[in-house]
Amino acid sequence: YASALPVPDNPLEVEQLASSFNQLLETVNQKSEQEKAFVSNAAHELRTPIAVILGHSKLIQRRGKSHPELVNHSVAFITDEATRMQRLVNQLLVLSRADRAKSERSYINLSDVVFETVEEERAVLSQRIAVTGDHSAVVYTNADNVQQILRTLLDNAGKYSPKGSLISVKIQTTDTKIILSVTDEGPGIKPEDQPRVFDRFYRGDFARDEHIQGTGLGLSIAKQLANLNQIELDVTSNQPVGTIFTLSFNNPKYQLS
Numbered sequence: 001y002a003s004a005l006p007v008p009d010n011p012l013e014v015e016q017l018a019s020s021f022n023q024l025l026e027t028v029n030q031k032s033e034q035e036k037a038f039v040s041n042a043a044h045e046l047r048t049p050i051a052v053i054l055g056h057s058k059l060i061q062r063r064g065k066s067h068p069e070l071v072n073h074s075v076a077f078i079t080d081e082a083t084r085m086q087r088l089v090n091q092l093l094v095l096s097r098a099d100r101a102k103s104e105r106s107y108i109n110l111s112d113v114v115f116e117t118v119e120e121e122r123a124v125l126s127q128r129i130a131v132t133g134d135h136s137a138v139v140y141t142n143a144d145n146v147q148q149i150l151r152t153l154l155d156n157a158g159k160y161s162p163k164g165s166l167i168s169v170k171i172q173t174t175d176t177k178i179i180l181s182v183t184d185e186g187p188g189i190k191p192e193d194q195p196r197v198f199d200r201f202y203r204g205d206f207a208r209d210e211h212i213q214g215t216g217l218g219l220s221i222a223k224q225l226a227n228l229n230q231i232e233l234d235v236t237s238n239q240p241v242g243t244i245f246t247l248s249f250n251n252p253k254y255q256l257s
Ligand code: ADP
Pocket: 152, 156, 157, 160, 161, 184, 186, 187, 188, 189, 197, 202, 203, 204, 205, 206, 207, 213, 214, 215, 216, 217, 218, 219, 220, 243
């Protein structure tokens, strides 16, 4: 005979159990909704460049011989869109790895990583970049991940602020934290949009209206890498113009004391 499960004396326990089960179910459902939305967004983002590439290659096939001047024009579109797809797919791969990745951390001098990255970016950005602050700050982190986050912040400052303006990179030390900030002189981000910039595929109106190249994945990858290393990544407005992104590390000196 199968015996019935003992019913707890206190019916409240059953209710509590049911309610935590429901909460769990809700979390699982939300997660799977997010996954579905992510896959459908990714497919959607890939669809546009694929359509452009197909359109132009058909055009070349049909009319390339009789209108050779069309070929160069179409090839330029195909190259642009293929480059966009390549960037998107690379970023999707980074995101899927960052989901599972474990980061190897060590004590590093933060300004070494900052200077290396800034030098690389100076070669490609048309803004001036100034580095100030505490050059001796040591953090316990993964240098490659920090470099990738900083590269994204500098690339964005470059994309969204005027040529020749100033991008300021600062390292500040407090008793408990070491804060790395990137400040630009661009249009800024409205307070109500600020939390959304870390969402996958989110692109602001300015980025879309001005046709600035991008996938809307850079900051979501940066956020994921920051979480992996227990670094807080935040955004605020600069006054009166511009944006400030901050990375806050725990100060290892405080943790040891
Ligand atoms: P992408 O730059 O490819 O669009 P990101 O995830 O890096 O994607 O950024 C998301 C959005 O956040 C951008 O589309 C833009 O609207 C906004 N943004 C990011 N950095 C800045 C910045 N420095 N100044 C103004 N807006 C920014």
